[in-house]
Amino acid sequence: MHNTQILIKPLVSEKSNTIKELQNQVTFVVHPDANKYQVRDAVESLFNVKVDRVNIVRRRSIQKTKFGRAAGKISGHKKAYVSLASGEKIEFFEGV
DSSP states (O other): OOHHHHEEEEOOSHHHHHHHHHHOEEEEEEOTTOOHHHHHHHHHHHHOOOEEEEEEEEEOOEEEEETTEEEEEEOOEEEEEEEEOTTOOOOSSTTO
């Protein structure tokens, strides 16, 4: 799997912005088959930064029911919390 296929998109939310400022961590939605080592190599090569550690969380898909009937589905995904070394930084929206 190529590095551009491992990282699908950066996850930009209120929680991810908070941990980015406080703990110097960046959050990505990653390929379901990617592991920590592949995510580390992809981030280091694509963004030219030093990665301290990687934590991966997998959210399973959930089927929503209402009155006993299937009402929809929340899709599952896999995301990675990437801790950057001190002094390193990734900016997604520069100059905005």
